[in-house]
Amino acid sequence: MLxxxxxxxxRGNVMDLAVGVIIGAAFNKIVESVVNDLVMPVVGAIFGGFDFSNYFLPLSSNVTAVSLAAAREQGAVFAYGSFLTVVINFLILAWIIFLMVKGVNKIRASVERQQAAAEAAPAPPPEDIKLLSEIRDLLKAR
Incomplete structure (x- = not known):
């Protein structure tokens, strides 16, 4: 069993999967930073300067706080702003992965076309055949 x-x-597949998971986790941090530090402030400025991450509906009468962190300490809240931030994060990540896959597919198709063209082109004749063809052509010309 060991x-x-x-x-x-x-096996290579297991190692590739491990590398993919590790890189995916690191890439997720980059996307979270892009969403939280670049996209959401711009979206907030466009829609009147509010921050999506602090949008919530209190589900208890005990919740009187204005920030999500403080409200969660006071009781149950419906944190739709955090959810919206995560959805935007997912859409950006999905778009980036789509562009990466599209680019890789374009490169792969280009390489396959070049290989097909190289295989379809006839191999050049050996030097001795070229020389004999030139001699033949010269003899025909006389």
Whole structure:
């Protein structure tokens, strides 16, 4: 059983998946920063200067705070602003991944076209055949 586990771990797919998960987690931090530090302030400025992350509806009469963090300490809240921020975060991430996949597909198609063109083109004749063809053409010309 230990040998099977070693074989499983040693496969390239498992390592590729591990690298993808680690890079995805790091990339998620970048996207969160873009959304929270760049996009949301602009959206807030366009819509009157408010911050989506602090938008909530109190679900208890005990909640009197104006910030989401303080309101959560006082009781249950419906934090739709945080949800909206996460949805925008997801849409930006999905768009970036779409653009990356589209770019990779375009590069892959270009490489495949070049390979197909190289395979379709006839191989140049060897030097001795070229030389014999030139001699033949010269003899025909006389």
């Amino acid at each position: 040998n099977e586990f070693k074989t499983f771990i040693a």
